Every structure is written in structure tokens, then in C-alpha cells.
Amino acid sequence: MPAGCEDTGIDYFVTGSLMYGASPDAFADAAALPLRDASVDAVVILEVIEHLPSPRQALHEIARVLRPGGQLLLSVPFLYPIHDAPYDFQRFTEHGLAHEIELAGMRVCELRPSLGAVQTAGLIVCLALGGMAAESVRRRSLGVLLFPFAALAVSIINVTAWVAGKLLPGWTAVTAGYVAVARKS
Known part of the structure; x- marks a missing residue:
């Protein structure tokens, strides 16, 4: 990250702490982030939303905490084995993912396959x-x-x-x- 950037790591307690021993800045549910409205410039959420029982609610939370013009970087698996069971709930097609991001009030700027x-x-x-x-x-x-x-x-x-x-x-x-x-x- 560029100099002067601050980051706040957030993870879910059950998987982050109990399964992986993570030590983020905070433990929270992605559907109820402990951040103020319009308080962050960017959210990075990699290989996470397939593990959320309410990915739509989490995307709305991300939109809530992003400042206007704020950016979301997100990755999700599509063709990939079940992992972190029993906390692997769904897969998104590119169309479903774009639809959910737009429903949350964000505009998709780029959406590409991760592998050929x-x-x-x-x-x-x-x-x-x-x-x-x-x-x-x-x-x-x-x-x-x-x-x-x-x-x-x-x-x-x-x-x-x-x-x-x-x-x-x-x-x-x-x-x-x-x-x-x-x-x-």
C-alpha cells in the first residue's frame, strides 16, 4: 500500500480465530461491519463472500462504509471444491456477481475471470x-x-x-x- 495509508483488518471470529488463528484489528460479521458510514476509501474482500450466509447484506454493508467514489476489490471462486466446510455456502456466476454488486449501490468497473x-x-x-x-x-x-x-x-x-x-x-x-x-x- 502507498505510504500514509491505514488499513483495518476484519475477520469473522469462528473461522478467522478458531480455524486459522488470525489476529485482525477486529472480529465482526461482514453483514454488520463496525465502521461508520462513508468512512473508508477502499474495501478488499478476497475469497470471502462464498462463505457468507448473507452475501447480499455484506455487499450492502460494504457500500454503506465506502465513501462516495470508494472502491471495492473483490474475488470469488466459481469452479472450486468445497472448502472451509461447513462455511462454504454458494458460488456466483459473473452475471450474478455483477447483479449483487449493483443491487448494493455500486458500479462494476471491471469483472474478469481469475483463470483461463x-x-x-x-x-x-x-x-x-x-x-x-x-x-x-x-x-x-x-x-x-x-x-x-x-x-x-x-x-x-x-x-x-x-x-x-x-x-x-x-x-x-x-x-x-x-x-x-x-x-x-
Whole structure:
């Protein structure tokens, strides 16, 4: 951040403290931020709203605390495994995300996929291999014997997806997630 900027970190107690041991400036619910109206220039909320039972209310709270012209930087997963269960509630399409941001009184300035289609496909395959490897360990299955092959496959898939992503045209219908920039009117 540029010199002279102040930041206030806010996290949800149950996940931030109990699951991850976070130590933000404050613990709060995103749907009830402990900040004054129009008191901040920017809000950064990365990979969070899928974990909120009321993402619409949280976006309205963000709009409430932003100054006029204030900026929101937000990222969300789209094609991604369930994580932080049982606190993983929804996924947004690019259209649903834009709709919710605009309903909250902000204007979407940029909305783009976080990964291309082939990189997303590679990511999903690698996550599936990793998840199955973890399950093999948890269940004490003979699948652990396949670890060396899975590790090799992950390396090959990552390199192949990266190269293919450089050579093939993009397709925005398949992505791991979205990044949005919005401004309060």
C-alpha cells in the first residue's frame, strides 16, 4: 500500500480465530461491519463472500462504509471444491456477481475471470488428485502407493495447462473464479 495509508483488518471470529488463528484489528460479521458510514476509501474482500450466509447484506454493508467514489476489490471462486466446510455456502456466476454488486449501490468497473479455461481444468484435476491422495492417507488406503504417480501427474498437468493457456484462445465460461472492481456511486 502507498505510504500514509491505514488499513483495518476484519475477520469473522469462528473461522478467522478458531480455524486459522488470525489476529485482525477486529472480529465482526461482514453483514454488520463496525465502521461508520462513508468512512473508508477502499474495501478488499478476497475469497470471502462464498462463505457468507448473507452475501447480499455484506455487499450492502460494504457500500454503506465506502465513501462516495470508494472502491471495492473483490474475488470469488466459481469452479472450486468445497472448502472451509461447513462455511462454504454458494458460488456466483459473473452475471450474478455483477447483479449483487449493483443491487448494493455500486458500479462494476471491471469483472474478469481469475483463470483461463484450460488453467482452470488443470487446477480442478490437480485438486482432485490431491484430495484423493489426502483421502487415501486418511482412510489408510492402498491408494497411497500411487503418490509418486500423482505427484508426477500434477507436475505434468500444471505445465501442460500453463503452456496450453498461452497457446489456446480463452473461454470465459469456464474459470476458477472472478475478480471484480467496483465503485460506490
